[in-house]
Amino acid sequence: MSAPGDEWATILWDDEVTLQAYVVHVLMRRFGCSREHARELMELAQHDGRALVARGSREEQEMHVAGLHGDGLLATLERVQS
Amino acid sequence: MLATLGRQVLGLHRAVIDRTAIDSDPVMARLYPDAYEDPADAAEFRRLASGDIAFARMQSMTRMVVDLESAMPTEVDGDVVQLEVDAEGADAWLRALGEVRLVLHVRTGQDKAELPDDVTDDDIAQLRDVIDWVGFVQATLLEALDGRMPQ
Numbered sequence: 001m002s003a004p005g006d007e008w009a010t011i012l013w014d015d016e017v018t019l020q021a022y023v024v025h026v027l028m029r030r031f032g033c034s035r036e037h038a039r040e041l042m043e044l045a046q047h048d049g050r051a052l053v054a055r056g057s058r059e060e061q062e063m064h065v066a067g068l069h070g071d072g073l074l075a076t077l078e079r080v081q082s
Numbered sequence: 083m084l085a086t087l088g089r090q091v092l093g094l095h096r097a098v099i100d101r102t103a104i105d106s107d108p109v110m111a112r113l114y115p116d117a118y119e120d121p122a123d124a125a126e127f128r129r130l131a132s133g134d135i136a137f138a139r140m141q142s143m144t145r146m147v148v149d150l151e152s153a154m155p156t157e158v159d160g161d162v163v164q165l166e167v168d169a170e171g172a173d174a175w176l177r178a179l180g181e182v183r184l185v186l187h188v189r190t191g192q193d194k195a196e197l198p199d200d201v202t203d204d205d206i207a208q209l210r211d212v213i214d215w216v217g218f219v220q221a222t223l224l225e226a227l228d229g230r231m232p233q
Contacts (some may be wrong), residue, residue, distance in 0.1 A: 017187040019217055021224045022180055029173075065117045066131045070138050072180040074115050 006079060008061040010054040012045045013074035020046075026071045027053065030064065055080055084216070085150040087182050092143050094185070098136035109188045113139075113181070139181065145171060146178035172227055179220040186213045 015023070020042055027038035031054060045051035053075075054064050061077040068075035094113065097103040103110050114132050116124035149171065153163040167175055190209050194201065 017183060017213075018180060019220055019224070021221060021228075022176060025176065025224055025227070062117070062127065062131070065127075066135055069113075069115060069117070069131075070135045071177055072113070072184055076115075076117055076119065078119065 006058065007055055008058045008077050009052045009080050010061045010064040010068070011076050011078060012041065012051050012053045012068065013076065014045050014049045015074050018072060023073065026068070026073060030067055030071070083212075084182065085147050087186070087212075088143050088147040088150070088178060091178075091181055091185055092140055092147070095136040095140045095143070098132050099140075108192060109185050112184055112188050139177070142174035142177040143181065145174040149175075169227075172223060175223060176220060176227075179216050179223070183213050183216050183220070186210075186216075 012023075012027075023042045023045075024035065024038045027033060027041055028035060031038075033041075041051050041053050054061060058077070065075045065077050094103070094109065098110075098114065103114075105111075114128065114135070117127040117131070118124040149165055149167065150163065153165050155163055186209050189197070190206050190213070194206075
């Protein structure tokens with residue numbers, strides 16, 4: 001069901017209880033992004049309800065989603081519409 | 083109190099590893115959410131990944147519970163404990179504190195009919211205070227960590 005070369009995305013969903021500073025901390029640690037970028041992604045998820053935080057192979061994104069779930073965040077993966 | 087809550091959350095993760103978790107429990111739905119919109123894909127992801135996720139979470143939560151239970155109360159006030167954690171311990175604590183908040187948030191938001199009969203409105207109000215207090219602890223720890231990390 002997944003053709004090789006398909007691109008997948010990790011989506012972070014807004015969460016009414018998790019502290020903003022914790023979300024920023026998790027994004028910085030997991031994706032190695034700057035505090036400023038992590039904050040932008042967190043704010044995007046809060047504002048739009050969802051934010052694309054990573055893209056690449058399905059395997060990679062499944063690893064990200066599992067990691068984010070382990071950190072207590074709401075995340076899903078979906079195929080990138082090309 | 084926090085150690086007791088932590089032990090209860092450990093039981094939830096243990097149930098995931100033992101495949102005895104109650105899937106219809108809203109707490110489980112929040113701690114182990116669907117990874118895919120498609121139910122079949124979500125079920126497959128859960129089957130493959132939830133055991134590892136639960137194991138990692140048990141490690142973090144165990145770290146916090148053990149730290150708390152081995153800490154000596156200060157002489158000034160028996161309710162206060164002072165702890166030192168290293169960077170790895172701090173990450174485990176952040177996850178564990180966040181998890182306790184998630185569980186309490188879901189439980190206090192549930193319909194009273196779904197909770198044990200002896201749970202009163204006062205109990206629920208107290209648990210909401212605990213959510214705030216645990217959030218304060220987590221925020222304080224994050225501030226302490228951020229002070230040491232490159233901006």
